[in-house]
Amino acid sequence: MPHKYATVEGVATYVHHVGRTTLPEVVPDLSRGETVVCLHCSGGNGAMFAEFLEALAAEHSPLSLDLPGHGRSGGLDSLGSIERMAGFVGSFLERWGLPRAVLLGHSMGGAVALRLALDRPAAVRALVLVASGARFRGAALPLIQRVVEGKERRPFFRDAYSPKATPELLRRGFLEELKTDPRALAGDFVACRAFDAEGELERVAVPTLVAIGEDEDAEQRDRGELLAKRIRGATLVRIAGAGHMVPLEQPAALAAAVGAFLRDLP
Numbered sequence: 001m002p003h004k005y006a007t008v009e010g011v012a013t014y015v016h017h018v019g020r021t022t023l024p025e026v027v028p029d030l031s032r033g034e035t036v037v038c039l040h041c042s043g044g045n046g047a048m049f050a051e052f053l054e055a056l057a058a059e060h061s062p063l064s065l066d067l068p069g070h071g072r073s074g075g076l077d078s079l080g081s082i083e084r085m086a087g088f089v090g091s092f093l094e095r096w097g098l099p100r101a102v103l104l105g106h107s108m109g110g111a112v113a114l115r116l117a118l119d120r121p122a123a124v125r126a127l128v129l130v131a132s133g134a135r136f137r138g139a140a141l142p143l144i145q146r147v148v149e150g151k152e153r154r155p156f157f158r159d160a161y162s163p164k165a166t167p168e169l170l171r172r173g174f175l176e177e178l179k180t181d182p183r184a185l186a187g188d189f190v191a192c193r194a195f196d197a198e199g200e201l202e203r204v205a206v207p208t209l210v211a212i213g214e215d216e217d218a219e220q221r222d223r224g225e226l227l228a229k230r231i232r233g234a235t236l237v238r239i240a241g242a243g244h245m246v247p248l249e250q251p252a253a254l255a256a257a258v259g260a261f262l263r264d265l266p
Contacts, residue, residue, distance in 0.1 A: 001050050002028070006065075008092045014072035016046040016064045018057035027096045033060035034125065034262050036102045038247075039089065039109030040064065041131075042192060043185035045071025048106070048176050052247050055255035060262060062104075065092065069184035078187025082108075082195040086115035093123055104128035104258065106247050108188055111136070111195050118200055126207040126265055128258055131216060131244045133223030134201055134230075138193030144186045154182060162215035162243040173248055201230035208234040209261040211254060213242030220244060235261065 002021035006013045017028045036056065038049045046064030053062045066073035067085060079085050089112060093101055102125050105113035110132025117124040146152040156174050208231045212224040228236035237257045242249040 001047075001053065004028070006092065006095060008095050009088060011068045011088075012074040013068070013092065014046065014066040016050065016053065018053050018062060028063075030061035030063070030098070032057075034102050034265070035098055036060055036062040036104055036128075036258070036262075037089070037093070037098070038062060038064035039103065039105040039112050040067065040070065041107035041109055041245075042188035043070070043177055043180045043182075044106070044109075045073075045176060045179050047071065047179075048173075048245075049247050049251075051251035052255050055252050056258060059259060065089075069187070070180045072179070076181050076183055078184040078191060080187045081191045082111045082115050083119075085112045085191065086119060089113075089116055090120055090123060099123065100125040102126045102128065102262065104130065105132055106130045107132055107244065108136075108192055111192065111197070114197055114204070115195075117204055117206055118197065121205050124206050126209070126262070127204070128209045128211065128261065129224070129227055130211045130246050130254065131213060131220060131224065132210075132227065133220070134195075134197040134227060135223070136192040136195060137219075138189045141186065141189040141193060144182055144189055147182045148186050154178075159217065160244040162213065162241055162249055164215070164241050165243070165245075165249060169249065173245060176248075198226070198230070201227065202232065204231045204234075207261075207265055209258065210234055210236045211246060211257060212236070212238050213244060213246045213249065214238050214240050215243040217244070 049064040069075040103113035110129040210228040
């Protein structure tokens, strides 16, 4: 898949896109359909959307980016708060001249997309919130802090995937997670634990699609259902054969649901 670096707020930011590659710092052709900017989960990176980008590319111009400290972007640490991440994504949209992009966020990425839509609604055309919520517990933070301190081995969260996930898929997910330093993952969990937008959901003023894996755990399902209930006019879809890691587990099904949603945008 083509990729390039964009300098955003002084950070070399790794961007995954579709279509032909272009020179560094030159924005690729994003004229086909809607521009869909994908934001990854805690400790993740933009490569987790690779199959989804390819599936959506026939009709639209999707891309994903590695947030600072993640994947191949610059830095070792997370930005540390959802608000700072949302500001960074807003700077990226300005840098690439994307005044009204569709934001698709997975888990933590959904919180980032939601925060940006609340703070700068004119910059967001629509939202797709995948396995996300308006508030998180950050229950794994103490474990990851011990990993950072060298007191625990880095875990693999098997329960984030459907019981139907193949060994090959699990291996792919684990390898993607290894691309991000545990310090960044710990910072992401700190950011998620501090985030709470439940009292603001009625203010979301853009079309919204909420996607939940059918094999997601009950607590996370409740978070997604709350988004769909509280955001005015939101549509809820359930993705079969997926747990929490929907973009990795069922990229084609997610792309089909997103494609249908985009076709109905005013």
